[in-house]
Amino acid sequence: MNQNQKWQYDEFKQVGVDYADIEEVQAYDLRMRRMRNIKQECEHIRGLLKTTPSDSILEIGTGTGELALDFSDYCRRVIAIDVSPTMIKLAQEKATSQNKSNVEFQNAGFLTYEGTESFDAIITQLSLHHLPDYWKMVALRKIYNMLKDGGKLYLRDVVFPSQIKDYDGYFQGIISGIRKVAGEKVAEETVIHIRDEFSTLDWILEGLLKSVGFNIEQANYYDGFMANYLCLKTERNK
Numbered sequence: 001m002n003q004n005q006k007w008q009y010d011e012f013k014q015v016g017v018d019y020a021d022i023e024e025v026q027a028y029d030l031r032m033r034r035m036r037n038i039k040q041e042c043e044h045i046r047g048l049l050k051t052t053p054s055d056s057i058l059e060i061g062t063g064t065g066e067l068a069l070d071f072s073d074y075c076r077r078v079i080a081i082d083v084s085p086t087m088i089k090l091a092q093e094k095a096t097s098q099n100k101s102n103v104e105f106q107n108a109g110f111l112t113y114e115g116t117e118s119f120d121a122i123i124t125q126l127s128l129h130h131l132p133d134y135w136k137m138v139a140l141r142k143i144y145n146m147l148k149d150g151g152k153l154y155l156r157d158v159v160f161p162s163q164i165k166d167y168d169g170y171f172q173g174i175i176s177g178i179r180k181v182a183g184e185k186v187a188e189e190t191v192i193h194i195r196d197e198f199s200t201l202d203w204i205l206e207g208l209l210k211s212v213g214f215n216i217e218q219a220n221y222y223d224g225f226m227a228n229y230l231c232l233k234t235e236r237n238k
């Protein structure tokens, strides 16, 4: 993709929560390690992807690198990218302190990553919503092309159901639920997310995945606003 085109979306510009800010990044890292069982999450994803030790994996929007570092114990090679240099710096520091030699962190995004290697699997969690819908499609097409035939995409993100009619009640319910389990700061970030970021609707995301050629093997919607998709690339879809 030609980065010099004036119409090219600038994915390095922070939209919503500022993940280039060191305090935000450190707080995010602490909170995620406290709120999530990353080890269990990774085990579950490896089960879905049927990961093998010879696999080469790309993670997009790695954040502070927890998933990439965990996967590097089970795969031949992991490349993990993020548009936030602050996130990448912290992830790289962890890799160095853990003596990991098969994981590589790079400051790049869905649209700007320039690697030429093909991957057995690509994983992206809580990141695709940073792109507007048209650019989600461009990103998903690129992901499709970077996978080997038979390669898999695991995508998890905030996705809104299309059946809601009482939008105010729906969003207020999400925000107050998050306030109860995660506190005021995360509730405030949720407001920013809904207002400024680009989380889309279930049928749009499924349509985008299919339009670039993926078979959606699993689509799970849960907690009222979360979704994960396991998608397969097969040559016959090209």
Ligand SMILES: C[S@@+](CC[C@H](N)C(=O)[O-])C[C@H]1O[C@@H](n2cnc3c(N)ncnc32)[C@H](O)[C@@H]1O
Pocket (backbone or CB within 6 Å): 011, 012, 019, 032, 060, 061, 062, 063, 064, 081, 082, 083, 084, 087, 108, 109, 110, 111, 124, 125, 126, 127, 130, 131
């Ligand atoms: C909510 S965090 C999720 C981090 C990690 N995947 C996790 O599950 O904790 C979103 C991440 O996406 C990154 N991001 C935003 N836009 C991106 C883009 N266009 N390409 C790659 N990463 C992006 C942000 O810098 C941030 O690190």
